[in-house]
Amino acid sequence: MQVLANKNTTQLADEPIYALNVFIDDVEQRDRLFDQLRRFSDKHAFAIRIAPTTPEDKNLISHMWREDIKLVMVNPFEEEKYRIYFYKNSANAVPEDILNLLVLELKSFLTDTPSVIVTERK
Template sequence: MISSNPKSWLMGLIVSEAFLAYGYSAIAYKDDDIEEPIYKITFKISPDTRSDRIETFADSNAFAIRSAPTRPNSSSSLTQFWREDIKIIGVNPFDPNIYKFRFYKNDDAPVVPESLKQLVREIKGVAKNLEGASFEEK
């Protein structure tokens, strides 16, 4: 029975919406829904020199590449590389000189360990040849 009192009806609507919202927010996500990177590396590198070196790395390793600023008028950017076996996400959201790269499996394609090691060597080579650049592996 619907109440003729508008305050009671409104309170009922608010309570039912709260229960509905809680139900959606309480959906548990399985741990396997979270994709962990297979390799992590962080570079300290100038934004000016990064673009040319990164494109060369992508081309020489058969990656498609997309890069864009994360915010208008910002030096922060998001760079994505992908090919059949591996995808790489690079981002520098807080400091334009610190760029974080995360390597991931691309779908169910197998990642050959030697191929991953070669990519890591080459991406480190990008930083080694730049004055003042360094990297940290995880």
């Protein structure tokens, strides 16, 4: 069996619909950053899971999900740099106004942490 997909017309499930970079200048503020992430997830009805990816807890991954959208936050290479990816969580498109609201709110929550800078990922 052969499956064909036209990438011009189909949004792949593993292709992010939006992405952010997060830089935290003071890694001592990391717990506060994740507290803000939990507050964001509570406000917007996301389930959340935060877990270490290495035994020394320097690298973390966070998953947030709900019916329409999921977010993944990772810091795979440097303890002070994170990437946040937004994905569709269903076959339906995420309305642009909903996506824009979530991005704006997430930026606001995260930048409430001292020494955090959030930028769009190209």
